[in-house]
Amino acid sequence: LPLPFSSKSRDFSLPNSSWNSEMKRLYEHYNSQCEVESEDGEKQKGLWRRLPSYNRSLKYATGGVYLSKLIQSKARLFTRNIKEQGGAAFEYVLFNNEEEQRCVGIFQAGHLLEGPPGNVHGGAIATIIDTVTGTHATLLSGTVMTANLNINYRSPIPLGGTVHIESSLDRKEGRKTFLSCRVTSTDGSKLHTEATGDF
Numbered sequence: 601l602p603l604p605f606s607s608k609s610r611d612f613s614l615p616n617s618s619w620n621s622e623m624k625r626l627y628e629h630y631n632s633q634c635e636v637e638s639e640d641g642e643k644q645k646g647l648w649r650r651l652p653s654y655n656r657s658l659k660y661a662t663g664g665v666y667l668s669k670l671i672q673s674k675a676r677l678f679t680r681n682i683k684e685q686g687g688a689a690f691e692y693v694l695f696n697n698e699e700e701q702r703c704v705g706i707f708q709a710g711h712l713l714e715g716p717p718g719n720v721h722g723g724a725i726a727t728i729i730d731t732v733t734g735t736h737a738t739l740l741s742g743t744v745m746t747a748n749l750n751i752n753y754r755s756p757i758p759l760g761g762t763v764h765i766e767s768s769l770d771r772k773e774g775r776k777t778f779l780s781c782r783v784t785s786t787d788g789s790k791l792h793t794e795a796t797g798d799f
């Protein structure tokens with residue numbers, strides 16, 4: 601894994617009391633298929649791997665001469681920048697399936713992410729799609745930047761609700777990685793958002 605994933609800071613992608621039952625159920629669904637360690641310490645490889653998540657991606661990055669020490673010390677990852685617990689904004693956890701080149705996000709949208717009344721803001725949806733696909737592209741190709749993100753909003757996401765986000769590899773072309781992403785209801789029956797990204 602890239603360096604940022606091995607940090608020892610607080611891991612924000614573990615279950616907390618703000619998670620609703622759907623969030624917990626899906627977490628368990630994927631977590632139960634992750635690597636397990638038996639009592640004699642033997643590791644059994646799982647199909648999925650949970651990706652820890654911290655509030656800084658590069659805690660000790662210098663950021664170049666233009667970044668002041670104050671900014672460096674206060675910088676926070678956009679999706680993990682709320683001090684209080686309680687599911688106010690982005691609650692999410694990512695699981696990666698290396699073999700099938702798929703990455704899944706389970707996302708519970710808190711009350712601070714309102715756009716249209718009662719529904720999630722399109723920018724927040726774009727943010728979580730960028731997070732899932734950007735992380736997936738990083739795992740597939742090393743350090744990358746989002747060059748293009750194309751989003752079709754198909755049906756609103758209710759505020760407070762949980763959705764399933766899936767990123768899959770379309771193709772690699774030289775140093776470019778192309779991914780597709782679908783945001784659906786947790787049972788997969790309702791399509792909320794579709795996206796493609798170039799990284």
Ligand SMILES: CCCCC/C=C\C/C=C\C/C=C\C/C=C\CCCC(=O)SCCNC(=O)CCNC(=O)[C@H](O)C(C)(C)COP(=O)(O)OP(=O)(O)OC[C@H]1O[C@@H](n2cnc3c(N)ncnc32)[C@H](O)[C@@H]1OP(=O)(O)O
Binds near residue numbers: 602745
């Ligand atoms: C994404 C992961 C971030 C990395 C994180 C690291 C570790 C992970 C740790 C924790 C994870 C935590 C968070 C991750 C979650 C979210 C991250 C959010 C990701 C972002 O939110 S990131 C910010 C938004 N992002 C930018 O701020 C990019 C600004 N931009 C640039 O930095 C340049 O623009 C760049 C680098 C994109 C290209 O620069 P360049 O110098 O390589 O460009 P060049 O012209 O050589 O193009 C080379 C080939 O790309 C094609 N190409 C270029 N631009 C294109 C476009 N827009 N659409 C389609 N194709 C395009 C050309 O057509 C050509 O194609 P060809 O080779 O076939 O001709």
